[in-house]
Amino acid sequence: MPLSLHMDGLPLPRRYGAIVAIALGISVAVLDGTIANVALPTIARQFQASPAESVWIINAYQLAIIVSLLSFSFLGDLLGYRRIYQAGLLLFSATSLLCAFSDSLTMLTCARILQGFGGAALMSVNTALIRIIYPQRYLGRGMAINALIVAVSSAAGPTVAAAILSVASWQWLFLINVPAGMLALLFAWRFLPENTQTSSARRFDILSAIMNALTFGLxxxxxxxxxxxxxxxxxxxxxxxxxxxxxxxxxxxxxxxSPLLPVDLLRIPVFSLSLCTSICSFLAQMLAMVSLPFFLQSVIGRSEVETGLLLTPWPLATMVLSPVAGRLLERFHAGLLGGIGLAIFAIGLFALALLPAAPGDGDIIWRMALCGAGFGLFQSPNNHTIISAAPRHRSGGASGMLGTARLLGQSSGAALVALMFNLFGAQGTHASLLLAGLFSTVAALFSLSRLRQPAGGTL
Structure with a gap:
């Protein structure tokens, strides 16, 4: 259904249906970046693979997204965000079936690559859709909700995995995406608006898309x-x-x-600093989330379900702090909120690295909660800054850059986990957590440096 150029957002109750479509689709796409973490040791044993090799189950998904995200973002500006989002839902749901029925590590990795392309289509246009779904005066609320969904989904993978693995095999980690994806598609078909501001004068540059994929892929x-x-x-x-x-x-x-990679936006200081903050913070998050299950299961002997439950305080704390951060953003600078949040995050990561040899549940839980609280305080203000710093007519490019920064951090973090395990063996989780704490500290410094910058910029 077209959206009038003169209409400021969607009317109620259609707006609620559109947000449900976005929330469902983005939740499963982001969740699948981490949901397999808890089951990695089990999948590795079943396919007779090493821990470092099994990390490719995570890397393949993240790699596919990052090499195609900007291309889908550009196509969204060209063809319409609604069409790209619906196509992504179909591809993501279909390839989730392939993941579930994989009988080798190679087949599962290939299926994850295809699934990643579907996830990229969803992530590339979700922020741009938020911008046309919400009236301008409520855009901050929409961005806060979207940031909350992304942040919680990123951290909630182990919790969701624990719930599924308590009653089913690891294949159901992917099968659960099918009904969720179909329900999201139903809401998307019924409620999502068409962006009628697409320009026929713009052309998709295939060479740029190939060079983009090669650059990030290499x-x-x-x-x-x-x-x-x-x-x-x-x-x-x-x-x-x-x-x-x-x-x-x-x-x-x-x-x-009309560049595929909007490098000109990086000339806005607060935009580029916010992207650096995002990359470092998600790198730190992935270092912790991928490495911790191996420590909890292989070193201190916890089950898959127990592992997921012990990681649950992280997303719970993020859920509590993200709305608080959205409200605090009305009174305090995003750079200050981000700096404080990332400092808390770093303290939590270093505390996890200093766990005693035989930690009790309480030792683990409060450290997880501290990490989640710090991450929740940082994420929503940072995303809002990235989108609002770019000119309104460049929101599609800003959305693509936001997603690219997050995925670049997550993919690099997963790769560094494999390096830590290869270098330090059984101490790989300890090394990963120390490195995560350092990256979070760097992210805090990037965030605080924005205090001297204006809130937005012009090109």
């Missing part, structure tokens, strides 16, 4: 290769190719009036 492949201990000559070749292709890609984007 970056993550080199990181993963180093983590997996691949031949250094192959890694150097990938880095050289990345330098050449990446340079040509950026130069091409700077010369275009």
């Amino acid at each position: 970056l993550l492949s080199a990181l993963s290769g180093a983590a997996q201990g691949q031949d250094y000559r192959l890694i150097l070749a990938e880095l050289l190719a990345l330098l050449v292709i990446g340079t040509l890609f950026i130069r091409r984007q700077l010369a275009m009036t």
